[in-house]
Amino acid sequence: MTNQFPGYFISFEGIDGAGKSTHLDAFRALLQERFPHQEVILTREPGGTALGEKLRSLLLDSPMNIETEALLMFAARREHIAQVIEPALSSGKIVISDRFTDASFAYQGGGRGLSLNKLNALESWVQTMPNGQLLQPNLTILFDLPGSIAESRRSQVRTPDKFEKMDLSFFEKVRQEYLRRAQLDPQRFYLIDATQTKEHIWNLLKAIEINPA
Ligand SMILES: Nc1ncnc2c1ncn2[C@@H]1O[C@H](COP(=O)(O)OP(=O)(O)O)[C@@H](O)[C@H]1O
Numbered sequence: 001m002t003n004q005f006p007g008y009f010i011s012f013e014g015i016d017g018a019g020k021s022t023h024l025d026a027f028r029a030l031l032q033e034r035f036p037h038q039e040v041i042l043t044r045e046p047g048g049t050a051l052g053e054k055l056r057s058l059l060l061d062s063p064m065n066i067e068t069e070a071l072l073m074f075a076a077r078r079e080h081i082a083q084v085i086e087p088a089l090s091s092g093k094i095v096i097s098d099r100f101t102d103a104s105f106a107y108q109g110g111g112r113g114l115s116l117n118k119l120n121a122l123e124s125w126v127q128t129m130p131n132g133q134l135l136q137p138n139l140t141i142l143f144d145l146p147g148s149i150a151e152s153r154r155s156q157v158r159t160p161d162k163f164e165k166m167d168l169s170f171f172e173k174v175r176q177e178y179l180r181r182a183q184l185d186p187q188r189f190y191l192i193d194a195t196q197t198k199e200h201i202w203n204l205l206k207a208i209e210i211n212p213a
């Protein structure tokens with residue numbers, strides 16, 4: 001179910017190194033130019049609030065039990081929705097989030113093997129809005145890339161965090177779960193073949209039709 005607010009909610013997803021960050025700032029600026037009367041905000045998960053950023057540091061650095069990891073991801077998300085996303089969407093803003101709940105299904109579910117039932121329960125607990133509807137992005141842009149290419153891109157540019165230290169088979173499972181979710185909800189997902197050049201991907205992003213209220 002799509003969101004029930006006057007604003008418009010977009011998430012960027014993909015395995016680490018797929019190329020999301022490369023385009024996020026420019027995409028925000030593009031939408032702001034296109035929709036000058038609606039503020040476009042860029043935020044991220046885990047994070048997006050003071051508490052969420054503290055939880056992010058723990059999540060990206062400290063080893064922990066899988067359930068704890070999922071609970072903290074969703075705790076950060078609850079705060080993010082309450083403090084940032086819901087108020088922004090209620091006042092008609094366009095929100096772009098660098099990751100949202102699909103990442104939990106892909107990383108904690110696909111990657112780590114946490115059950116779909118537990119993730120569905122957390123999603124429903126955290127994202128059910130006062131009118132009973134589930135908050136979901138209107139549009140999810142999924143950067144799809146084989147794990148081996150993402151790994152080689154990452155290794156050239158950054159020191160790996162806890163997730164980025166995981167092996168190739170982990171990222172292949174994460175990728176497959178993203179793809180499975182995209183297949184289940186083709187109306188919401190826009191799939192990008194992230195093996196293409198940055199320029200080509202930017203042209204695809206520019207061509208995506210976005211119709212906020
Ligand atoms: N289409 C692309 N082709 C080749 N390299 C890319 C492409 N997109 C991004 N990169 C490079 O790959 C690395 C990881 O990209 P980044 O945007 O940080 O990924 P993410 O945010 O998805 O983890 C960066 O060095 C970036 O310049």
Ligand SMILES: Cc1cn([C@H]2C[C@H](O)[C@@H](COP(=O)(O)OP(=O)(O)O)O2)c(=O)[nH]c1=O
Nearest residue numbers: 016045046073099100103104107108163164
């Ligand atoms: C939102 C979210 C992120 N993650 C992971 C994916 C990433 O490895 C990490 C942080 O994401 P990200 O901000 O994309 O990392 P970076 O800035 O290094 O590109 O958190 C989860 O495992 N579950 C979640 O629900």
